[in-house]
Amino acid sequence: MTDWITTPVTPDLLRGALDTERTAHGLLPHRLPAWARKQFPDSYLGTVEAQPSGVRLAFRTRATVVELDVLSTKTVYEGAAPAPDGGVYDLLVDGRPAGRARATGGNVHTVDMATWAAVTEPGPPGTARFAGLPAGAENGAGDGAKDIEIWLPQAEVTELIALRTDAPVEAAPDRGRKVWLHHGSSISHGADADGPTSTWPAVAAARGGVELVNLGFGGNALLDPFVARTVRDAPADLISVKIGINLVNTDLMRLRAFVPAVHGFLDTIRDGHPDTPLLVVSPLLCPIQEDTPGPVAPDFDATELRFRALGDPADRLVGRLTLNVVRDELSRITARRAAEDPNLHYLDGRELYGEKDFAELPLPDGLHPDSATHRRIGERFAARAFAAGGPLAPGGG
Structure with missing residues (x-):
């Protein structure tokens, strides 16, 4: 006994x-x-x-x-x-x-x-x-x-x-590892991963030898000011923010609001972490939203759970967001800010999961990756962000 x-x-x-x-x-x-x-x-x-x-x-x-x-x-x-x-x-x-x-x-x-x-x-x-x-x-x-x-x-x-x-x-004692704080959407939260160490941030943290604080919130990576203040106030040695997919699939804001909201979010983080390596990550490939605005809703005509975008692609002309619009703007915003903020970096999410990956490992419900895809995303993030010379290299980029 x-x-x-x-x-x-x-x-x-x-x-x-x-x-x-x-x-x-x-x-x-x-x-x-x-x-x-x-x-x-x-x-x-x-x-x-x-x-x-x-x-x-x-x-x-x-x-x-x-x-x-x-x-x-x-x-x-x-x-x-x-x-x-x-x-x-x-x-x-x-x-x-x-x-x-x-x-x-x-x-x-x-x-x-x-x-x-x-x-x-x-x-x-x-x-x-x-x-x-x-x-x-x-x-x-x-x-x-x-x-x-x-x-x-x-x-x-x-x-x-x-x-x-x-x-x-x-x-457990503090082993002196760098703390990586990441904010993102349901994919960062770990949607459809088969276990908590199978989410892509957990995979990346293990590969990078860092301590993970995961602020991935399913359906809620929406540039909320209280999240920016939370990141500002939290102890962190390395920070990444994955921005875009929820803003598009909730149809939350237009381009006019999006650009200053991104600046405000980054400004708030920098108030508490002025020199911390900060990586802005744009959306992974998601074909239903690449050029079609939201909102996204379940497709009740499908035989299994799938999602579809309900917006009109023509509405991009009046400022509605798509993933390609978001990527273009995030690239411009970070390039402009990086001229005065050398510790700010940008990563196109399609480097983590792009067209070739979708052909091999499609998104089962149209939005979320399975565990094999989570592992691929995490391994690629670690290779691009945490490896020697990377923007979030624990020993210095």
């Missing part, structure tokens, strides 16, 4: 979260601070910012068995394929994959995509369990302890109830 040691889940055990909240069940990680959460009227953003993409527990222990009790809230969409029973938890030992588990149970938040009405059905807590872990460190540490990370499901709100192990636990 295992002699369990229960360790309270406290903020010092978390990485990748900018705030935490005590709930009736446990500790809820947030990716936006409390003051920012008061400034948006969109309940959907309230859901996605609490989905812990990139958030992980990080601790040292000699334990060979680890259990994490959680209460998750899974979002499902009427008309979409049923989601698996329980989100994926990835465990790393000394930085290397060492296990994957699911925690069943939890609440189910069902959304009707035709009306966006939603209802939540409560459910019981569940447990993610990892057994058979190596008894000693794999990093040569003399104390026999190992560094463990448990990455939380990127698309399930997760309240952390209890951590149980068969050996004592202490917070």
Whole structure:
């Protein structure tokens, strides 16, 4: 019989979260601070910012068995394929994959995509369990302890109830790695990746040897001022912002508003990070939006979930945004600013996923990549951004 040691889940055990909240069940990680959460009227953003993409527990222990009790809230969409029973938890030992588990149970938040009405059905807590872990460190540490990370499901709100192990636990020490803060849309959030370490930012961070703070918010990379202030105030050594796709597929603004909004977003970041390497990334290829404005909506005539753009391409002449319009403007804006800001850089998103990639690895629903494509995007981002001489090279570009 295992002699369990229960360790309270406290903020010092978390990485990748900018705030935490005590709930009736446990500790809820947030990716936006409390003051920012008061400034948006969109309940959907309230859901996605609490989905812990990139958030992980990080601790040292000699334990060979680890259990994490959680209460998750899974979002499902009427008309979409049923989601698996329980989100994926990835465990790393000394930085290397060492296990994957699911925690069943939890609440189910069902959304009707035709009306966006939603209802939540409560459910019981569940447990993610990892057994058979190596008894000693794999990093040569003399104390026999190992560094463990448990990455939380990127698309399930997760309240952390209890951590149980068969050996004592202490917070992982700071290994001195650079902190990379990234902001983007649902692709950066990890839509359709098969696990939290399979999202392209997680792949890129592992390749680049950096600590990830992922501010990818599904459907909500909209140049919101409170996000810019959050990035401004957050500790970060390297910053990237992926701008465009949500602005187009929500049909949120016209060209007249877009250009000054980008400048304002970058100005705010620079107020807190005047010299930090900052990479602006334009949209990946998305054929339904390359030259067709939004909004984007589910195609209810399709046999499986797919999206289509409803705008008129001719409306580009009156300032409606498309992905090509956004890329052209972002290229001009960053080139103009870089003349006085040598640490500002631009990356065309089609270098990460372009026409040849789409022919080989099409977007299953017309908008979001699968796990194989996430990995390709992450590997390419690491090669272009984090490699020696890259704009976000941890050792200096």
